[in-house]
Each structure stands twice: as C-alpha cells, then as structure tokens.
Amino acid sequence: MSQQQDEQPQTPLIDHLIELRSRLLRAVLVVVIAFAALYGFSNQIYSFVAEPLMALLPPGSQMIATEVASPFLAPFKLTLIVAVFAAIPFVLYQAWAFIAPGLYANEKKFALPLLASSVLLFYGGAAFAYYVVFPLIFGFFTTTGPENVQIMTDINAYLSFVLKLFFAFGLAFEIPVATFLLVLTGVTTVQALSAKRPYVVIGCFIVGMVLTPPDVISQALLAGPMWLLFEIGILAARLIRRTRGGRDELE
Template identity: 50%
Template structure:
C-alpha cells in the first residue's frame, strides 16, 4: 500500500519539475528573442549611450567615460542589452511564474493573476523610469559639483553599469510595495488595520533602506524614501478594496 501511495506523489513531483523546466525555458527564449531584436536595432552601443546619457551630461564638456578592461568595451554594452531584454520580456516571465503556481491557488486568488502581472510590470518600469529621468540627473549633478577643480572625473563604464543596475533594482522593487500589500491583504495574511498600525515603522524602514542602497547624498535618499511612503498609502487604499469582507467584519467587531 505504501508503494502504491508513494508512486503518484513521486510522479507528481517529477511532473512539477518538468513543468518548471519548461516554463523557465520559455522565459529564457522570450529574453533571447528580445535580446536578438535589440541586437539588430538599435544595437548595444546605442543602448549603452542612452543609459549613460544622464552621467555624461553631468561631466565636464568633452569628458568621456573610460573602459579599463581589455574586453570591457565589448562586454558591458552586451550586459546592458541583456538587462533591457529581460525588462522587455518581464511580463511574459511573470506570466510563466504565475502559471506555475496558479494551479495550487483558490479560484478567487487566481483571478488576481493578470492584474498583478500588469501592475507589477508597470510599477517596476515606473520605478526604473523615475530613477533614470529624475534621480540620476539630480544625483550626478550634485556629485559633480563636489569634484575638485584639479581633477577630471572619468568614470569606468563597468562601475557605472554596476551602479545603474543596483539603483534600477532598488527603485523597481521599492515601487512594488502596493503589489505586496494587495497580495498580503487578499490572502488574509495581514489586515488593512495592521498595515495602518505599522505605517510609522514602514516610514522609518523606508529611510533606512534608502540610506543603504542609494549614494550618500540627501537627494537620492529622499527620492527613494518619499515615493515608497506614498506608495505605501496607495497600497493601503488598494488593499481595502481587495481584502476579504470577513476580515473587515472581524476588524469592526
């Protein structure tokens, strides 16, 4: 009997692994397709030039970035193009992740799938855009103003890529705060009232996170912490709309 009971469990586990492999493969193919399209147009060099525009605009006129490594001028633009390809394929990647876990959810939880994928993608892109179009210009101008007149800043392109990816990830994930709140509220893990009680702790945490992941200047820290606090309030409003009615009644009791 034990053998008969264990075999279906083993087969189920293997089938889940096969499905996970297939969905990961589909995600990689989507990223590869986006990478190939970007390689044809506009090309890795143009993409990197666009990414570097906020920094080069803040450098003294005629100053260019440098590449210290031998193959760095070749590898760094490819890495940037791979990052952009992943962002373009992000909705499909998120859909594959959702499709893998959806069969184990209740019907009312599965209905959140498409709205969560759309909102997660838009908020992540909004965070990256806010960082690129607003934060970078302010930060690089602020840093350049402190440079002594006796030196000529010439940042390394690989170091710049590492900085950009860190900032994009920090802002992109920070802008996902409302999504996390909605999911927790919908699943009944945390009530809206608890989120309100924890508001002050979140504000402190937002400024701590901003101080850790951003450069040591007030502008970038405020640019990350303040939107996080505003998005937390937005998440409270959205969570109230999706939280189970039973939870609301229990909180009023």
Template identity: 55%
Template sequence: MTSQQAHSGFISHLVELRNRLMRAIFAILIIFLSLVYFANDIYSFVATPLIEHLPANASMIATDVTAPFFAPFKLTLFAALFLAFPFVLHQVWGFIAPGLYQNEKRMLIPVLISSVLLFYSGIAFSYFVVFPIILGFFTSIGPEVMTLTPDISSYLDFVLKLFFAFGIAFEIPVFIMLLCWSGMTTTTDLKNKRPYIIVGAFVLAMFLTPPDVLSQTLLAIPMLALFELGLVLASFYSKKQSTEEMEQQE
C-alpha cells in the first residue's frame, strides 16, 4: 500500500466518522425537538417520587428566575440523549464493525444489545426502587418545625446524577465480559480479588452518588450483584469461545 493510498484510506475513515457523528447528533436533536413541547410534563413525571413524599403544605420552589424554563429544558435534553442511546451505539457499531472478524462480531452484537438493556434497567431501577426509598427517608427525618421546599434545579441535578450513576453501574457485566474476552484478566483473577472489589464498589458508589450512606449502599449492593452476574456470563462466554476454537482446529 502506497502512502497516497494510506492517506486516502485515513481520510475516508475520518469522513465516515464525521458522518456517523452527525447522524447521532441529528437523531438526538430530532428526539429533543419532539419532546420539548412536553418538557413540563416530563419534569412532573420525574418529580413524582419526591412530590408523593412531600408534606401536605409543601411544594417545590424555584430559587432562580430562569429555573422554571431551564430545568425542564435541561431534563428534556438529557431524556433525548438517553432515548437516542441505542442509535448512537448503532452508529459506533457501524464504524467499527468492518474492522472486526466474524467471531468478534458474533461476540460483540449480544454485548451491545445487553449494554443498552442494562443501561435502561439501571435508570428504571433508580427511578422505581431507589428514589422512593431515598426520598421517603430524607423527607421523614427532618424536624417538625421545618417545611421542606426542594429547589427544582437542585432536585434535577440529584436525579440526573443518580440516573447516570445507576445506568453506568448496571453496565458492570458488560465491562467484565469485555475485560475477560480481551485477555486483560480472567474470571479466576477477579474471584480472587473479590474482597478488594467489594471495598472498591462502596468507594466508587461514594463518588457517583450524593453524599449520603443510603444512596451509596443502594448503588454498591446492585454493583456487587452485577459483578457476580458478570463473572457467570464471562465464564460462559470463555467456555463457548474455547469450544469454538477447538472445533476450528479440528
């Protein structure tokens, strides 16, 4: 291959990368424009777990003049990002797939599908399980002389942080499978390091969640359960891969 051909191939890859990035951004923009009319309804839906636990005489407030507009607007933008996640991954797959072998494609397609499902599962888990527990606890422990009036912007930051934390944490089985598949580690090594991983899960949860023990524990425990699930799946894929390699050698 001449230097001119290599240069031409590099340029074509850059052009394809740009086109796929533009498609991903365009998809996010289309979803956002479709949802922006319902921005206030989306915020009301996300705020439901908090509103249900507020005292009868309490309500949410806005401490900034622009917050009633920008808080739902910001949430709608993040909702568009979350909903466009499968399409973005599809564009990533379309860019890297031509450089993969057939067996690598068979391995990565289920991983990509699983990563999407696990990401959405993490968000759903945080909304339907974690939020009611955390918000119910924190709205019930304050002194009776205090009236709880949460700020809409502060609550949005709290919600988005937990959504992101649980969405990423639920990808642990995928990360473990990829690490074992790439040869960077093995399931045996990970099992031997389990005590350190338990400590690391609580430390990581401390950085990903708001500064309270309850949120950290509610994130760390699913992370450890997903770690064990990742070990099981990685062992299954390792056995399957070894069997296929033996069949090819025969």
C-alpha cells in the first residue's frame, strides 16, 4: 500500500517530463528542417550578411579565409543560426503550449502577447542592426584607416563581429518587455523607474560601450534605442495599469 502511495505522486511528473521531451524534439526537428531547407543557400545567405561591408570596400577588394575550413564552416554556422532564428516562433509556441495549462486566465491574457512582441522586437533589433548600424559603422571603419592599408576581412572574424551585434541589438530591443514585466509583476513601479531615469541613461551608454565596437557611432546607436525602448516600456506599463484601475501619477 505504501509503495502505491509513493508511486502516485510521481505519475504527473513523469507525464510532464514526457510532454517536455516531446515538445523539445518538435522544436529541434523544426530547426533541423529549416536548416536543411536553407543549407543549399548558405553562400547566398553569407553574401547577404556581408553586403553592408562589401558595398563599402574599394573596387576589387574581397574577404579572405585564413583557415582551411573557413569557406565551409562560416556559411554553415551562419545558416544554422538563421535556421534557429527562423524557428523561434515555433519554439516559443512549444514553450507556451507546455506552460499554458499551469497559468491563470489573467496570466494567459498577457503571456501570449508578450511572447509575440518579444519575437517581433528581437527581429526588429536584428533588422535595425543590419540596415542602420552596419552601414554606419562599416563606413566609419573603412574610411579611418591609413591610405596604404588594404582592408581584407577574414570571413570568420566578420561573422563573429556581426553575430555579436545582431544579438546585442536583438536583446536590447527586448527592454520594453522586460520593463513591462517588472511593473506588471510588482517588482518595481512606474514611479520608481521614472525616478531612476538618469541612471538608466548612463547604464544604456555603458552597455553600448561593452557590447559594441570601440567607436562612438555604434555605441550611440545602441544606447539611444535602448533609452527610447525603456521609455516605451514605462508608457506601456502605465497604460495597462490605468486600464486595470491602477493610479499612476505623471511626473
């Protein structure tokens, strides 16, 4: 009898673990399918990512590969990362389907829009980096060197550089969601965040210095949007609190 009582509480946990494994396998399978579909275009994907730099290089310049396997590994790694990016909505949906049964109705009401906005903001950050930041910082780098120095960027070094910026701007664009969640969960208040605005501005520029190359342009291009997105997060939290009957005092 005691053995049966010991086994009963374990059944729900086993069921949850089985479901978790199933959803993880589905997510991995979608990433693999996306990678298989994109692999044939690996070189074109790399050329697209390298275009902001290549467009600014002098005529006849090109990238180089300093390692034997780099011409294969660099496009391969980039294609795998692009496959993961493309599968993020499905992966997050699997995570949502796993945790949704354990959420209250009011939590579900906010969770799904937050997940969707997180994905869109991350994509928006990556697009901002590619279309706005890259042309500016590469234009700066390619025009500040000595005249007798020929620019020949290694494809692996370039890939590491741009991926760092993609992730930095993608994560930075999640600030409205993070700010909104901090207020929604009661960790802080709109008034407290507003009072700390000067420190937030300084923090944005510090993060910009840490995550971007050592030039003022890229640091400002990261710090500025971070500050703006922080203000958007405060505004969203204030509006939600008002619609729920909360009272927030304007400064």
